[in-house]
Amino acid sequence: MDLADRVLAGDQRAIARAISLVENEPDAAAGLLRHMAGRIGHARVIGVTGAPGVGKSTLVDRLAAEYRRMGRTVGILAIDPTSPISGGAILGDRVRMQRHVFDEGVYVRSMATHGRLGGLSHATSDAVLILDAAGRDVVLIETAGVGQAEVDIARTADASIVVTIPDAGDGVQAMKAGIMEIGDVFVVNKLDRPGAERAAAEIEEMLSLREYGEGTWRPPVLKTRAATGEGVAAVVEAVERFAGQPAETRERRRTRARTRLTDLLRQQFVERLEHSEETRKLLDEAVERMAAGEIDPYAAVAEIMERTS
Amino acid sequence: MARPIRVVIAKPGLDGHDRGAKVIARALRDAGMEVIYTGLRQTPEQIVEVALQEDADVIGLSILSGAHNHICPRLVSLLREKGLGDVLVVVGGIIPDADVPQLEALGISGVFQPGTPMQAISRFIESRVQRGASAAT
Ligand SMILES: Nc1nc2c(ncn2[C@@H]2O[C@H](COP(=O)(O)OP(=O)(O)OP(=O)(O)O)[C@@H](O)[C@H]2O)c(=O)[nH]1
Numbered sequence: 001m002d003l004a005d006r007v008l009a010g011d012q013r014a015i016a017r018a019i020s021l022v023e024n025e026p027d028a029a030a031g032l033l034r035h036m037a038g039r040i041g042h043a044r045v046i047g048v049t050g051a052p053g054v055g056k057s058t059l060v061d062r063l064a065a066e067y068r069r070m071g072r073t074v075g076i077l078a079i080d081p082t083s084p085i086s087g088g089a090i091l092g093d094r095v096r097m098q099r100h101v102f103d104e105g106v107y108v109r110s111m112a113t114h115g116r117l118g119g120l121s122h123a124t125s126d127a128v129l130i131l132d133a134a135g136r137d138v139v140l141i142e143t144a145g146v147g148q149a150e151v152d153i154a155r156t157a158d159a160s161i162v163v164t165i166p167d168a169g170d171g172v173q174a175m176k177a178g179i180m181e182i183g184d185v186f187v188v189n190k191l192d193r194p195g196a197e198r199a200a201a202e203i204e205e206m207l208s209l210r211e212y213g214e215g216t217w218r219p220p221v222l223k224t225r226a227a228t229g230e231g232v233a234a235v236v237e238a239v240e241r242f243a244g245q246p247a248e249t250r251e252r253r254r255t256r257a258r259t260r261l262t263d264l265l266r267q268q269f270v271e272r273l274e275h276s277e278e279t280r281k282l283l284d285e286a287v288e289r290m291a292a293g294e295i296d297p298y299a300a301v302a303e304i305m306e307r308t309s
Numbered sequence: 310m311a312r313p314i315r316v317v318i319a320k321p322g323l324d325g326h327d328r329g330a331k332v333i334a335r336a337l338r339d340a341g342m343e344v345i346y347t348g349l350r351q352t353p354e355q356i357v358e359v360a361l362q363e364d365a366d367v368i369g370l371s372i373l374s375g376a377h378n379h380i381c382p383r384l385v386s387l388l389r390e391k392g393l394g395d396v397l398v399v400v401g402g403i404i405p406d407a408d409v410p411q412l413e414a415l416g417i418s419g420v421f422q423p424g425t426p427m428q429a430i431s432r433f434i435e436s437r438v439q440r441g442a443s444a445a446t
């Protein structure tokens with residue numbers, strides 16, 4: 001059997017290889033993903049985002065256990081930052097997920113953020129397609145809520161969980177940088193620590209500033225103790241309720257598809273220009289003239305578009 | 310772009326601290342590798358399963374307890390069983406010189422005693438990992 005068939009059959013080793021391909025070899029990955037057509041769209045994709053150390057991995061581990069209890073298979077993509085200096089990374093999320101290691105129904109893959117062809121969001125969204133095609137019912141993606149790519153991944157998931165803890169710096173203030181807007185479900189983890197009530201109240205207060213029309217989703221704020229599993233079933237229940245709204249899911253998937261499609265088009269358009277001798281010359285000339293201040297970027301692009309269409 | 314070398318670092322055995330494993334994890338990261346850190350008290354079965362799921366090129370074991378004579382043969386035979394015979398295994402820790410030939414006979418030629426410069430370990434891995442080999446089916 002070739003790799004694509006083995007992925008479709010759900011073979012863990014094949015899934016592992018396939019994810020390496022989408023990370024590193026776009027041409028081979030394109031051929032592989034072509035075989036996945038018609039087998040994609042079944043998985044529930046859930047993003048788990050939050051500041052370092054809030055308990056994302058511990059929560060993901062418990063969410064996986066809860067979904068397993070419900071009889072669903074799970075794929076986990078645990079993303080950690082690449083060191084900008086060496087290009088290497090320490091991927092440590094698995095430490096909290098060891099209980100599932102012998103469960104064929106849970107596949108865990110650690111991924112690094114940078115140094116990927118096409119960037120983190122490409123590699124991650126292609127890895128989601130692989131897990132989906134391999135028949136995983138649920139795909140959990142753990143990202144630190146820092147870079148734009150991480151936020152984008154969470155934003156385009158079928159449901160996005162934003163995790164915080166009591167006294168996370170200035171609480172809600174510290175989370176403002178884009179991630180408060182993307183939560184469909186908010187979790188205050190480490191409820192065993194003092195201040196969990198207050199943290200939850202702060203998030204509620206912020207959410208109450210938004211307008212909610214008839215039938216629009218108001219994100220619930222839940223408290224968990226991921227270390228023991230307390231409160232985790234309610235998180236799954238909320239996620240399922242959110243993702244169970246067909247219109248919402250359709251919209252998320254449309255956004256996900258559009259983001260991926262336009263990114264890829266953009267990338268391939270530029271690659272095509274750089275590929276041919278003739279158009280590369282056009283680019284080089286435009287670069288020279290821009291650098292010399294003779295032409296502005298908009299005029300340069302307009303010229304290139306005109307001469308290549 | 311070259312695929313970064315992926316290394317699973319594990320600390321098998323029952324003794325309870327993983328300072329050595331963390332030092333090597335950081336050193337390999339600083340050498341540009343992707344290090345999957347798995348924590349304490351890993352059994353050979355767990356380590357092999359992780360290497361499989363992570364599509365690892367290398368397994369690095371940090372062993373202090375003298376358990377290498379038990380763990381290494383088991384690990385190597387499990388790797389073969391799972392079709393992961395091409396994964397490079399390196400071992401760091403207190404390994405008596407007399408045991409080194411036995412490890413080498415298992416195919417474990419990277420045995421590093423305490424005090425080995427970290428660079429020697431990362432160079433060894435770089436020289437031994439067949440790049441791209443693991444991306445092909
Ligand atoms: N007190 C308490 N500690 C917890 C709880 N959940 C997780 N922790 C601890 O918080 C620490 C960080 O947990 P992780 O799950 O690794 O957090 P993370 O957000 O994945 O961390 P990064 O991936 O490094 O950003 C660990 O020591 C956990 O044991 C909880 O409910 N209560």
Ligand SMILES: [Mg+2]
Pocket residue numbers: 056057058092093142
């Ligand atoms: Mg984590």
